[in-house]
Amino acid sequence: MKLWLDGGLQDIDAARVSVFDHGLTVGDGIFETVKAADGRPFALTRHLDRLTRSARGLGLPDPDLDEVRRACLAVLEANPMPLGRLRITYTGGHGPLGSDRGDRGPTLVVALGETTRRPDSTAVITVPWTRNERGALAGLKTTSYAENVVALARAAEQGASEALFANTVGQLCEGTGSNVFVVLDGEIHTPPLVSGCLAGITRALTVEWAGAKETELPLDALERADEIFLTSTLRDIQAVHRVDGRALPGAPGPVSAKAMRIFTERSGDDLDP
Numbered sequence: 001m002k003l004w005l006d007g008g009l010q011d012i013d014a015a016r017v018s019v020f021d022h023g024l025t026v027g028d029g030i031f032e033t034v035k036a037a038d039g040r041p042f043a044l045t046r047h048l049d050r051l052t053r054s055a056r057g058l059g060l061p062d063p064d065l066d067e068v069r070r071a072c073l074a075v076l077e078a079n080p081m082p083l084g085r086l087r088i089t090y091t092g093g094h095g096p097l098g099s100d101r102g103d104r105g106p107t108l109v110v111a112l113g114e115t116t117r118r119p120d121s122t123a124v125i126t127v128p129w130t131r132n133e134r135g136a137l138a139g140l141k142t143t144s145y146a147e148n149v150v151a152l153a154r155a156a157e158q159g160a161s162e163a164l165f166a167n168t169v170g171q172l173c174e175g176t177g178s179n180v181f182v183v184l185d186g187e188i189h190t191p192p193l194v195s196g197c198l199a200g201i202t203r204a205l206t207v208e209w210a211g212a213k214e215t216e217l218p219l220d221a222l223e224r225a226d227e228i229f230l231t232s233t234l235r236d237i238q239a240v241h242r243v244d245g246r247a248l249p250g251a252p253g254p255v256s257a258k259a260m261r262i263f264t265e266r267s268g269d270d271l272d273p
Contacts, residue, residue, distance in 0.1 A: 002078040004071035004110035009078055012111070021107055023091025026099055027144035029107075030054040033233050034086040036112070039076045041086055042233075044069065045272050046201045050141065051088060053199075057140040060106060063090050071110040085115045085234060089143065118235050120260070121251040123160040123242040124175070124228075126219065127151045131174065133167040133196030141198060148176035160242070162230060166219040167196045178235060179203035181212060183227035183255045188212035202231040202263075205273060209266050210259040222246075227253035229260075237263050 001012040023029035032047045041047075048065050055063055072086060089109040095102035129151060137144060151163035155176075164180055167173045174180060174197035181190045190207065191197050192214040206212055222228060228240040228248060237260045239252030252260060266273070 001112075002075065003112070004075050004108070007067070009074055015109075017107060017109065018094050020094050020097070020102075021091055022093060022095040022101060023089065023107065023143055025095065025097060027142065027146075028058070028060075028095070028099075028101065029089060029091030029143035030058060030060065030141055031090065031143055032088040032141065034072065034088065035233050036076055036084040036086045038082060039080055039084075040271055041072055041076065042267060042271055043201050043205070043273060044072065046204070047088070050199065050201065051090065054140045054142065055090065057137075058142060060090065060092060063106070063108065068108065068110070071108065075110050075112050079112045081112070081114045083115050083117065085113045087111050087113070091143065115234060118238055121239040121241040122162065122230070123158075124162045124164055124230070124240050125155050125158050125160045125244050126222065127154055127163045127165060129165065131165045131167045131196040133169075133173070133194065135196075138196045139193060139198060152176045164222070164243075170219055171195050172217040172219050172221055173197050175230060175232075178230040178232040181206065181229050181231065181259075182217065182221050182225035183229075183253065184221070184225055186226075186255065188255060188259065189215040189217060189221075191215070191217055200231060200233075202233060202236060205267070206231050206237060206259060206263060209262050212259075227251065227256045229256045236260070236267070 002009045005015045035042045091107045092101045093106045094104040155163040162175045165173045173195045179200040222243050230238045239256045241251035
């Protein structure tokens with residue numbers, strides 16, 4: 001296996017990032033996860049645009065997108081696999097043991113891991129912790145992921161694959177690594193970006209292709225929804241058959257199933273929508 005580090009491909013066993021890298025010491029970094037099927041990345045331009053937005057939100061220099069794109073293609077070519085998780089990580093680079101940044105410039109790592117297709121439906125839970133829709137990191141895809149690790153571990157303990165958060169005012173927000181959609185009276189709704197949720201790539205395409213509405217929703221919309229589904233880069237669209245103790249029989253339901261078909265068709269027709 002080879003990854004991209006310091007401007008070129010390196011063997012995965014020999015690649016090294018400094019123990020003083022700000023991404024390690026204080027979580028000062030951003031990332032993107034890109035789905036790659038048979039060596040072809042999906043929606044790479046959208047992911048790179050979001051990488052830049054996250055960098056600016058964190059106060060990092062704009063990434064060199066030509067280098068990032070070149071790195072992605074080089075890593076994919078060097079590591080052929082049917083379905084891969086392409087991970088782009090961009091950090092503040094070598095820095096002091098504190099919140100101040102150093103002056104050596106950012107670190108860029110692009111790596112690839114093999115993955116498999118997710119099941120058509122899954123179980124989720126809600127957690128008592130909240131997303132801060134007014135926080136400095138709201139809407140940014142940063143490497144400060146510890147609260148997601150804690151919440152996802154709670155989900156795994158309860159036989160679920162995802163945990164859903166409300167924000168500080170009790171509105172439905174997002175999952176640890178997914179956006180959430182609910183079907184109410186035949187219409188698809190998803191929390192708006194002002195809720196503090198990440199501007200997911202698959203979320204945006206689902207809103208556009210399936211006609212979902214961005215709606216402020218209370219957390220208990222999960223108790224009233226006829227159908228629920230998640231979206232993310234590696235899930236695409238995945239129905240929910242259980243939320244906490246509530247079962248949703250027959251998942252995916254008709255609205256979710258239609259959205260799944262539309263997404264599969266549209267994404268198959270255009271790899272960089």
